[in-house]
Amino acid sequence: MTNTAGPYHRGSLALQDRVGVRGPAEHVGRSIGPGIREVAAAFLERQPTLVVGAADGAGRLWASLLTGPPGFVRATGPGRITVAGGLPAGDPLAGVLAEDGTSVGTLALDPATRRRMRLNGTAGPTARGFAVEAERVFANCPKYLQRRHPVELLREGPGVLRRSGALDADQVRAVRAADTFFVATTAGGGTDASHRGGNPGFVEVLSPTELAWPDYPGNAMFLTLGNLAEDSRAGLLLPDWESGRTLQLTGRARTEFAPDGSRTVRFTLEEAVESEHPGRLRWSAPEYSPANPPVPHRGSTTT
Incomplete structure (x- = not known):
């Protein structure tokens, strides 16, 4: 995803x-590189989760959530991480992470400290899981991150609960209550996984197949x-922090600019996968970020 600029x-x-932020973006961009510093390696090894974004065999983008004991993600070289285990059966990306040369974006997030780190590159299988050869490694500011603490590891679950081409009433309520989601995007041959956060209600459900959210000011990278x-193409991952359930959405997204x-x-949703x-x-109740803008009151647009 790099170029001569x-x-x-x-x-x-x-x-x-x-938007007029080329200068600040150039400054921030100097922090992006393929190397994994010692502090970043230590951060990775403490995390029990990792978000992974990639395209499935049909070319649709998804964002998926991996969990494991701290240490399941490790930096095993100056530009390489390994992940022990893989995605559970039924996850839309379970197959592609077992293939060589898969373009992935990963994001490690520590809700307890409001720290996050992104590592994008190329994945391939290993004897114990998969590895990612890093191309872009960088940290982001804690803006819009809700503070949470892990509470319980749930060892049982039925797996995929439902696949559909539209949100049902319970899923609509879950989206409207969300204060966090992750989004996978791609361009120029590379894939990225990013975080979006705000107060509950910042994601608007316009219909069972269309969502909208404000793009809050961030790090100027765009x-x-x-x-x-x-x-x-875009893939969304909405975690239910209290139950550990996930809602994955794949579809298309566009940006609209107001005067x-x-x-x-x-x-616009193409497919939804709800899993447990x-x-x-399971995580504790949130302490909302002081940076979260207020959410305007909206009337219900769909049931």
């Missing part, structure tokens, strides 16, 4: 120019929106 491709550069400007400069992303896998984590 630095760590950004033309989609991100166009967004930075449109990696996600830049990817969407080049390739509209006042604000931005809204609209997502063994080995999932």
Whole structure:
């Protein structure tokens, strides 16, 4: 996803120019590189979860959640991580992580400290799971991260509960209550996994197949929106922190710009997968980020 202009491709550069943040973005971009520093390696080894974004065999993007005991993700070289285990059966990405040369975006998030780290590269199978050869490694600020602590590891679960082409009433309520989701995007041959957070209600359900959320000011990189400007495919992962259940959505997304400069992303759903896998984590109630903007009151647009 790099080019001669630095760590950004033309989609991100166009967004930075449109918003007027090219200078700050160039400064932040200097932190992006293929190396995994000691502090980053130590951070990875403490995490019990890892978000992975990739395309399935049909080319649809998904974001998936891996869990394991701290240490299941390790830096095994200056530009390589290994992951013990894999995704549970039925996960949309379970097969592709067993293939050589899979483009992936990964995100390690520690809700307790509001720290996060992104590592994008190429995955391939190992004897115990899979490895990622890093191409882009960088940390992000704690903005819009809700503080949580792990409570319980749930060892039993039925697995995939439901697949559908539209959200049902319970899923609509879950989306409206969400304060966090993860989004996988791609462009220029590379894949990225990013975090989005806000107060409950910041994700709007326009219909059972269409969502919208505001793009809050961030680090000026415009990696996600830049990817969407080049390739509209997107995969969303919405965790239910209290039960450990996950809702994965794949579809297409686009960015709309308002006259006042604000931005809204609209997502059209193609398939939804709701799962309750063994080995999932339950987390404590959130302490919301002080950076979260207030959510405007909206009337119900769908049931």
